[in-house]
Amino acid sequence: MTLMPNEIRQPDRRGFLGLVGAGLALAATPAWALDTNEARALIQTSLDEVYAVINSGQPPAQMYRAFEAIFARYADVEIIARSALGPAARQAGAAEFADYRQAFQGYIGRKYGKRFREFIGSKIEVTGARPVKSFYAVTSVAYLKGRSPMEVEWHVSDKSGKSRYFNIIIEGVNMLASERAEIGAMLARRKGDLAALAADLRQAG
Amino acid sequence: MLLFVTAILAACSADRGAEGINDPYEPVNRKIHAFNRGLDARVVKPLGAGMAGEGDDGLGSHALEAVGNFGSNLALPGKAANHLLQGRPAPAVRTSFRFLVNSTLGLAGFLDPAGKDFALPEEDTDFGETLAVWGMGEGAYLELPLIGPSTTRDAAGRVVDLVLDPMRGWLNRDQYLIGIGARVASKAGERGRFGDSVDSILHESADSYAQTRLIWLQHRRHELGEEGEHIDPYAE
Numbered sequence: 497m498t499l500m501p502n503e504i505r506q507p508d509r510r511g512f513l514g515l516v517g518a519g520l521a522l523a524a525t526p527a528w529a530l531d532t533n534e535a536r537a538l539i540q541t542s543l544d545e546v547y548a549v550i551n552s553g554q555p556p557a558q559m560y561r562a563f564e565a566i567f568a569r570y571a572d573v574e575i576i577a578r579s580a581l582g583p584a585a586r587q588a589g590a591a592e593f594a595d596y597r598q599a600f601q602g603y604i605g606r607k608y609g610k611r612f613r614e615f616i617g618s619k620i621e622v623t624g625a626r627p628v629k630s631f632y633a634v635t636s637v638a639y640l641k642g643r644s645p646m647e648v649e650w651h652v653s654d655k656s657g658k659s660r661y662f663n664i665i666i667e668g669v670n671m672l673a674s675e676r677a678e679i680g681a682m683l684a685r686r687k688g689d690l691a692a693l694a695a696d697l698r699q700a701g
Numbered sequence: 702m703l704l705f706v707t708a709i710l711a712a713c714s715a716d717r718g719a720e721g722i723n724d725p726y727e728p729v730n731r732k733i734h735a736f737n738r739g740l741d742a743r744v745v746k747p748l749g750a751g752m753a754g755e756g757d758d759g760l761g762s763h764a765l766e767a768v769g770n771f772g773s774n775l776a777l778p779g780k781a782a783n784h785l786l787q788g789r790p791a792p793a794v795r796t797s798f799r800f801l802v803n804s805t806l807g808l809a810g811f812l813d814p815a816g817k818d819f820a821l822p823e824e825d826t827d828f829g830e831t832l833a834v835w836g837m838g839e840g841a842y843l844e845l846p847l848i849g850p851s852t853t854r855d856a857a858g859r860v861v862d863l864v865l866d867p868m869r870g871w872l873n874r875d876q877y878l879i880g881i882g883a884r885v886a887s888k889a890g891e892r893g894r895f896g897d898s899v900d901s902i903l904h905e906s907a908d909s910y911a912q913t914r915l916i917w918l919q920h921r922r923h924e925l926g927e928e929g930e931h932i933d934p935y936a937e
Binding site: 575576578579607610611613614628629630631633644651653655662663667668669670672673674677678681682685 | 822897898901906907908911912915916919920921922923924928931932933934935936937
């Protein structure tokens with residue numbers, strides 16, 4: 497009983513194609529690429545750090561600096577600051593932009609940090625992650641005292657070269673869109689003067 | 702009446718602007734916003750702070766919760782009707798059971814055993830959502846005196862909710878007004894509890910009108926499943 501050549505070749509060819517396919521898949525997915533697990537882990541770690549600060553009981557001013565450091569570590573501050581500034585970011589000089597970016601980072605740490613009391617005794621559970629367009633959306637649910645559970649979504653990207661989140665969406669309310677409106681209004685008040693905006697940001701939040 | 706409906710439909714078919722915001726009445730809206738903001742600072746905020754001021758577990762906050770429960774319970778038949786009009790029988794049935802349980806075991810709605818023991822939480826809806834389900838567009842952004850942010854579609858929905866509320870047929874006028882009073886009081890109490898969020902938007906932002914409009918519209922669209930595209934700042 498000899499096998500027909502066809503019957504031998506078929507599985508072989510499939511095996512070969514399979515190997516090529518696997519090789520291509522490996523080549524297309526570099527080892528550092530962001531995946532759902534990594535995106536999820538990034539948000540979990542940053543939340544753990546935020547809660548460690550909230551539960552530390554240190555004075556508020558110290559907490560705001562700690563929140564700012566966590567924000568700088570896990571968020572893509574560069575793209576958030578750039579997007580919040582809008583078209584004006586393209587006209588800004590490098591040094592001028594860097595100064596604004598630094599002021600923006602401190603402003604975010606204070607503005608959102610100020611709300612830490614609402615999070616005492618609360619928890620945020622990371623529930624899942626999924627790819628969206630060119631980035632990942634990590635979903636979580638916030639259980640705050642005396643409020644019904646809130647959906648919180650984090651958008652994570654590795655486009656900056658590192659895995660960082662660049663937007664937080666709480667029950668549909670988008671941090672990036674909200675800061676665009678706010679920074680836009682602050683810049684308009686200063687008639688487009690970026691240095692004056694940076695100075696205002698250092699007082700705000 | 703026909704003219705009113707036609708005007709609303711015309712307003713609702715207008716396109717959303719560049720930022721996804723359709724606000725042709727902005728000058729008037731801003732005047733009303735300034736009024737609402739002043740009212741918040743001078744009346745609602747002090748009142749809310751007084752009501753929620755006794756600490757998280759104080760008697761004041763429990764009394765406030767009971768008053769809020771009582772007011773929301775009276776709104777449940779209207780919500781059940783809206784769920785039905787949206788072609789969603791399951792939440793309509795759950796909302797009816799919630800009303801029955803809380804009106805009896807919950808002592809006329811002051812307590813919430815349906816939510817606490819029967820896994821029947823409040824499933825919020827209104828006629829504005831019904832209009833959205835029926836395919837009506839969001840319309841123009843409006844800021845209403847005392848009530849706050851809305852749209853032409855939601856404002857029309859509020860009028861219908863008020864006129865068609867089934868409770869109006871079951872309660873006498875005084876009972877009905879007490880129910881409305883309870884809901885207003887619980888709103889003032891919420892102002893006290895979520896004070897930091899409201900302060901940050903209403904009294905600390907550079908353009909509190911634009912911030913309120915944006916945040917309210919985003920949240921409302923999220924509730925109705927009408928959210929726009931995700932922002933991808935890397936693609937800009």
